[in-house]
Amino acid sequence: MDPQAVFCPNPACPARGQLGKGNIHVHSRQEQRYICDVCDHTFASTKGTVFYRRRLPPETIVKVITLLAYGCPRQAIVAAFQLDERTVKSLEEGAGEHCQRVHALLIEHPRDLGQVQADEIRAKTQGGVLWMAMAVQVCTRLWLGGVLSPSRDMHLIVTLIQKVRCGALCRPLLFCIDGCQTYIGAIHRVFREPIPTGQPGRPPLRPWDGIHIAQVVKQYARKRVVGVSRRVVQGPPAEVDALLHQTQGGGVINTAYIERLNATFRARITALVRRGRALACQVSTLHQAMYLVGTVYNFCAYHKSLRVVVYLPNGRRRWLRRTPAIAAGLTDHRWSVEELLWFRVPPPSWRPPTRRGRPSHAMEALVAQWCA
Numbered sequence: 001m002d003p004q005a006v007f008c009p010n011p012a013c014p015a016r017g018q019l020g021k022g023n024i025h026v027h028s029r030q031e032q033r034y035i036c037d038v039c040d041h042t043f044a045s046t047k048g049t050v051f052y053r054r055r056l057p058p059e060t061i062v063k064v065i066t067l068l069a070y071g072c073p074r075q076a077i078v079a080a081f082q083l084d085e086r087t088v089k090s091l092e093e094g095a096g097e098h099c100q101r102v103h104a105l106l107i108e109h110p111r112d113l114g115q116v117q118a119d120e121i122r123a124k125t126q127g128g129v130l131w132m133a134m135a136v137q138v139c140t141r142l143w144l145g146g147v148l149s150p151s152r153d154m155h156l157i158v159t160l161i162q163k164v165r166c167g168a169l170c171r172p173l174l175f176c177i178d179g180c181q182t183y184i185g186a187i188h189r190v191f192r193e194p195i196p197t198g199q200p201g202r203p204p205l206r207p208w209d210g211i212h213i214a215q216v217v218k219q220y221a222r223k224r225v226v227g228v229s230r231r232v233v234q235g236p237p238a239e240v241d242a243l244l245h246q247t248q249g250g251g252v253i254n255t256a257y258i259e260r261l262n263a264t265f266r267a268r269i270t271a272l273v274r275r276g277r278a279l280a281c282q283v284s285t286l287h288q289a290m291y292l293v294g295t296v297y298n299f300c301a302y303h304k305s306l307r308v309v310v311y312l313p314n315g316r317r318r319w320l321r322r323t324p325a326i327a328a329g330l331t332d333h334r335w336s337v338e339e340l341l342w343f344r345v346p347p348p349s350w351r352p353p354t355r356r357g358r359p360s361h362a363m364e365a366l367v368a369q370w371c372a
């Protein structure tokens with residue numbers, strides 16, 4: 001047990017979410033509990049992880065979730081580990097929710113995205129179909145998130161583009177999309193900002209500079225691609241070329257990167273397999289499976305095309321393998337699935353309650369110590 005590596009998870013504690021401040025001590029080694037000396041609350045060492053309140057040994061949980069994240073059927077896990085199917089389902093749900101929190105903390109941060117590709121996948125459910133729209137940053141292959149909806153409409157695409165905007169800095173950005181016209185309206189709607197005028201009423205909205213949109217439209221005959229046309233919808237073609245060169249080392253406008261990522265998701269989520277028999281029963285199941293697969297893809301799997309060559313002092317060269325998270329500068333090593341599942345997402349920093357009048361001396365001391 002290492003009290004330096006954990007923070008107080010109590011939402012009412014001024015020290016919540018703060019690491020290495022010396023307020024956490026071991027409360028009981030036998031029960032694996034810590035105590036926070038700011039709020040005097042004790043908490044389990046597994047609080048905030050997938051292992052919290054589970055009876056199964058952590059090693060079994062890690063194995064089961066690793067198998068689920070790589071597309072092993074739930075029935076196979078039930079048979080191999082002699083578990084109840086509801087236990088496996090509950091583990092998958094817990095892991096999906098945990099991965100969504102990790103994704104929100106580490107991925108949904110503004111960065112220079114360069115080029116983003118977006119597309120949708122059709123999934124079968126018991127009641128009909130569901131659409132899963134996802135986006136990828138091309139230069140790092142980082143999965144930027146996904147959205148589910150029963151219909152492939154403006155709401156689905158706008159929600160996806162809003163996720164991309166959460167992770168975008170106001171720099172030149174190229175969107176490569178398929179022939180779906182909804183994207184163009186959604187990008188125009190999301191990538192704009194209010195201009196403060198000081199007048200009452202709704203301020204005028206100004207579109208972001210440097211947003212480029214390119215489309216790849218495929219012509220089909222008898223379900224086979226017979227022609228591909230590429231066009232620049234927004235932005236000067238020379239700048240689109242420069243962005244393509246900067247993010248994928250040249251080449252033509254394409255959606256190959258998102259199509260490759262869709263193929264990974266299709267292989268790992270049974271409800272997305274083409275012509276398969278598996279159906280997703282609930283939207284939430286598919287949502288959790290998507291976050292589990294996406295976060296394991298971002299943090300735990302080396303991507304062959306991301307490897308770079310490094311020259312050693314003795315003149316020899318070595319390939320350095322990278323995960324999308326390493327390429328995006330989010331971490332310096334490949335995470336194991338165990339490390340991902342043990343990762344504790346800190347709650348937001350404590351804010352003092354807003355009260356009228358001068359704060360008490362005790363409150364001032366708390367603010368000075370924990371809100372610096």
Ligand SMILES: [Zn+2]
Nearest residue numbers: 008013036039
């Ligand atoms: Zn506390």
